[in-house]
Amino acid sequence: MPRWESDAQGRLERAALELFEKHGFERTSVAQIARAAGLTERSFYRYFPDKREVLFAGNELEAYLVAEVEAADPDRTPLEALLAAVGTADEIFHPRETLLRRTAVIAASPALAERDLNKLADIADALVPALGRRGVEPGKARFVVDVAIAISRRATSRWLAEQDATLSELVAQTAAELCETVTPPVRTVR
Amino acid sequence: MPRWESDAQGRLERAALELFEKHGFERTSVAQIARAAGLTERSFYRYFPDKREVLFAGNELEAYLVAEVEAADPDRTPLEALLAAVGTADEIFHPRETLLRRTAVIAASPALAERDLNKLADIADALVPALGRRGVEPGKARFVVDVAIAISRRATSRWLAEQDATLSELVAQTAAELCETVTPPVRTVR
DNA sequence: TCCTTCGATGACAGCATCTGTTGTCATCGA
């Protein structure tokens, strides 16, 4: 018989999500979260470096994208490799339901939105050297990653709205939209 | 004779920048900044909502970009309007010297980098409705703004490195680079 | 000249986040 319940970290994460949903991020203290998980405030900080991080632990998405990009066909354009990785990523992680709960909580708190942006930037920072290993110069790699993220954001937002389309379909569609945006079709006077 | 020295906010900003350069962001306390500016800690929070904001006060850039976009020629593509605004913006504000100091301090602290990203996101959020007033649908507007920001980041980074080129030149050049990236030129086997 | 009002600031108290340190108990392996 173990002295402590197992999965302390998971218990903290679930308790935090529920408390944030119920009372908001700012109005729930770390001590409350820890108590709800049967731990002390100090133990919380053993698992998470700060209060916000309880919603952002783990970087499976980053690892997945980096791995996919590095494993991609060398004949592919850097942008193609990134978009292919993005297209298959979001369906793998995050059961849609908790993804929606998390998104709502994050959108409701500026502090959490801030951290969310930072996590996206971390993914971008990890993707740049991955492209470098494919022979892309760093400045260019950063640029391509930024463009891929712009496409990914538009595609993901559509994916959350209309549930019938595949993410990779929407990514391809958005990439085509980018082409039109950059080189607009000839305007005909009507 | 005024009871207090004038420009308390400016004194706080200058003192903060110097202390951050000297000791780092985390290792300088709000009380230190206030003391260096001849004020108390409490007064600091009257001017800035939090410690990080002392480096980010004012949103002249956001206001400028929004104004430029709204005043742009209606015949211009949304992306063209954004890029034209960006091309003329960064030279107007920020004497290059303090911009470099600020950038170095921000890059040295994760907390400040986080806030910096957030400020960029705020500018993006302000630009989306500005494009909306030009008749662009919101989702699309967000996308175009993200792309413009990607271009702007690459161009600005080049502008800081090579000092001889104009920002607007670099923006145009980077936009061309985007065209090639999206629709890569036909590869010839050598 | 006196008085009133007003705005900027100081002084102080208080809560929350986050850190360092130490002690305690189970579990594991020798």
Added chain:
DNA sequence: TCGATGACAACAGATGCTGTCATCGAAGGA
């Protein structure tokens, strides 16, 4: 059986940030 390790609690403390009230000087009118 014993020492090492790991998981946690307990306590103390620095710092960020907020609420509240007193204070001082300036500006303006009577």
